[in-house]
Amino acid sequence: MNVLTDNFSTFGDGFLGTVELTVYASLLALVLGFLMASFRVAPVGSFRAFGTVWVAVLRNTPLTLLFFAVLLGLPRFGLVLPFKVFAVLALGCYTSAFICEALRSGINTVPKGQGEAARSLGMSFGQTLSMVVLPQAFRSVIAPVGSNLIALAKNSAIAGAFSVTELLGTYKTLNELGYNIIWTFVWIALGYLIITLAISAVFNILEKRWGVAR
Amino acid sequence: MAVDPLIELRDVNKYYGELHVLQDINLTVGKGEVVVVIGPSGSGKSTLCRTINRLETIQSGEIRLDGQPLPDEGKALARLRAEVGMVFQSFNLFAHKTVLQNVSLAQTKVRGRRKDEADQRSRELLERVGLATQAEKYPAQLSGGQQQRVAIARALAMDPKALLFDEPTSALDPEMINEVLEVMQQLARDGMTMVVVTHEMGFARSAANRVVFMSDGRVVEDRTPEDFFTHPESERARDFLSKILKH
Numbered sequence: 001m002n003v004l005t006d007n008f009s010t011f012g013d014g015f016l017g018t019v020e021l022t023v024y025a026s027l028l029a030l031v032l033g034f035l036m037a038s039f040r041v042a043p044v045g046s047f048r049a050f051g052t053v054w055v056a057v058l059r060n061t062p063l064t065l066l067f068f069a070v071l072l073g074l075p076r077f078g079l080v081l082p083f084k085v086f087a088v089l090a091l092g093c094y095t096s097a098f099i100c101e102a103l104r105s106g107i108n109t110v111p112k113g114q115g116e117a118a119r120s121l122g123m124s125f126g127q128t129l130s131m132v133v134l135p136q137a138f139r140s141v142i143a144p145v146g147s148n149l150i151a152l153a154k155n156s157a158i159a160g161a162f163s164v165t166e167l168l169g170t171y172k173t174l175n176e177l178g179y180n181i182i183w184t185f186v187w188i189a190l191g192y193l194i195i196t197l198a199i200s201a202v203f204n205i206l207e208k209r210w211g212v213a214r
Numbered sequence: 215m216a217v218d219p220l221i222e223l224r225d226v227n228k229y230y231g232e233l234h235v236l237q238d239i240n241l242t243v244g245k246g247e248v249v250v251v252i253g254p255s256g257s258g259k260s261t262l263c264r265t266i267n268r269l270e271t272i273q274s275g276e277i278r279l280d281g282q283p284l285p286d287e288g289k290a291l292a293r294l295r296a297e298v299g300m301v302f303q304s305f306n307l308f309a310h311k312t313v314l315q316n317v318s319l320a321q322t323k324v325r326g327r328r329k330d331e332a333d334q335r336s337r338e339l340l341e342r343v344g345l346a347t348q349a350e351k352y353p354a355q356l357s358g359g360q361q362q363r364v365a366i367a368r369a370l371a372m373d374p375k376a377l378l379f380d381e382p383t384s385a386l387d388p389e390m391i392n393e394v395l396e397v398m399q400q401l402a403r404d405g406m407t408m409v410v411v412t413h414e415m416g417f418a419r420s421a422a423n424r425v426v427f428m429s430d431g432r433v434v435e436d437r438t439p440e441d442f443f444t445h446p447e448s449e450r451a452r453d454f455l456s457k458i459l460k461h
Contacts, residue, residue: 017308045285084255097371098407109303111306113302113304113306114306114308114309116269116300116302116306117300117302117306117307117308117365117368118300118308118313118320119269119292119295120267120269120295120299120300120369121295121296121299121324121369121372122292122293122295122296122297122320122324122372123320123323123324124289124292127323127324131319132308132325136308136309136310137308139310159220
């Protein structure tokens with residue numbers, strides 16, 4: 001029990017680190033996922049190809065490998081950033097591939113006639129997508145997008161292996177200090193639960209509010 | 215009729231893979247004319263209708279609207295589509311928007327009208343199709359006939375030069391067909407240029423200036439309704455009419 005009370009600031013720093021990684025990487029993943037989903041349904045072939053390659057590469061690369069590629073690879077090309085930023089990049093880009101596919105499956109649930117009606121009124125591709133198709137697609141993808149962000153929160157643990165301060169990494173410090181490893185992990189698990197349950201709660205509210213008001 | 219041509223199709227051909235769905239189509243629709251396109255299933259009449267605002271692309275030939283060739287994708291095409299309203303078989307009202315928002319959306323986003331201007335125009339049009347009291351409802355709360363009348367109001371809100379109707383009553387219960395046809399009759403009387411793909415022979419007789427009969431991707435007959443219904447020239451048209459006018 002005193003693992004927690006003795007080391008509240010260590011746990012707190014780790015917890016906040018994970019929250020920070022999760023929030024920034026989620027925002028990046030949502031923005032990129034939205035962009036890539038738009039690319040994948042665009043009328044221009046080269047956009048579609050770019051979206052397809054993006055998803056294929058990022059979704060099929062193990063996340064740890066991606067972390068290595070970003071943290072060790074990018075500095076070789078002269079791009080040197082704090083490790084935390086690199087971690088957000090790796091996590092965000094990786095998850096964006098999954099968000100993209102969730103959004104795209106949502107787009108496919110919207111009847112084709114909705115887009116045709118919008119286009120026949122003279123709306124552009126961008127207007128059709130953003131005002132007619134996506135608002136309807138979002139309703140059916142709230143749950144899978146939530147799952148992807150929960151997965152992101154847990155995946156952020158990998159960043160600890162690259163000396164980014166986050167929740168799971170705190171066990172190394174505490175283990176060296178001789179604390180009971182079982183209790184250390186119990187408190188760490190509880191920390192993750194708080195984050196993932198918070199994400200679930202947000203998405204439950206979104207689903208109640210927006211999920212299919214037909 | 216020697217009127218100004220509004221819609222012109224010249225030697226239009228379209229294929230779906232091997233299937234030659236539109237074969238050397240030539241058709242002119244004058245300003246203010248009502249042209250009804252009829253024909254058996256799979257004759258290409260819906261496809262023809264959809265090529266006019268380029269929801270379907272064509273492989274060869276030329277389509278002109280008000281003298282201008284139909285543009286490729288992009289802004290020019292969007293501008294042109296705003297000039298040609300379309301009413302679909304399955305209504306295609308935006309499911310997440312109210313009736314009023316359905317009619318106002320493109321007015322503000324495409325025509326650049328202020329929201330209050332657009333809403334006022336929408337209410338006028340809803341009044342005209344007899345649905346002024348339904349403005350705040352969602353499409354799913356309306357009957358099919360009501361939804362289709364909203365769809366007509368939505369198309370009219372862009373002040374189009376012409377309206378295309380792709381089987382507007384085919385998905386409706388029999389008792390709702392008339393309320394939609396009445397709106398269309400009124401539009402025809404008001405001088406709207408219309409291309410109507412339909413199986414409603416009564417509408418063709420009473421409202422059309424010309425009847426175009428299609429079969430197997432070709433225009434087989436293009437004549438006044440009176441001529442067409444009393445003296446069809448082709449064997450194919452006689453056969454078609456005998457099957458649908460028997461009852």
